[in-house]
Amino acid sequence: MNIQNLMAQAQKMQKEITKKKEEIDNSIFTGTSEWLTVEMNGKKEIEKVKITFDGNIEQDDKEMLEDMIKIAVNDAVRKIDKEVESKMGAYGSSFNGLF
Numbered sequence: 001m002n003i004q005n006l007m008a009q010a011q012k013m014q015k016e017i018t019k020k021k022e023e024i025d026n027s028i029f030t031g032t033s034e035w036l037t038v039e040m041n042g043k044k045e046i047e048k049v050k051i052t053f054d055g056n057i058e059q060d061d062k063e064m065l066e067d068m069i070k071i072a073v074n075d076a077v078r079k080i081d082k083e084v085e086s087k088m089g090a091y092g093s094s095f096n097g098l099f
Contacts, residue, residue, distance in 0.1 A: 013091070020087045027083065031076025033068040040076040042083070 024042035031038045035053035040046050049069070057065060 017088065017091060024080070024083055024087060029076045029079040029083070031072040031074065031079065033071035033075070035065060035068040036072050038069070038072040038076050040073070040080065042080055044077055044080055046073070 027042050028039050028047060029042065031040065035051060037048075037050045037052060038046060039048040039050075049072075051065075053065070053068075055061075
């Protein structure tokens, strides 16, 4: 294999990786908990938070709501990580931390 073929393959792989990363970044992932829904983009930025709890939120429920936010955000992050692994796993673990 000559160096030109190797460079061409590397450039092709780089374009494929960039395309897949853009697909993930532009996707919306929904995390849910009992009281709310969180939507995040593939860059792990929160796009929307929707409280689905219909009751009154009293002081005692404040801690519960905080826990529900944490659960929903973590659920969305896990979904993003799963999608990254699914789409980018073919390129090996050498890209850990880049995405």
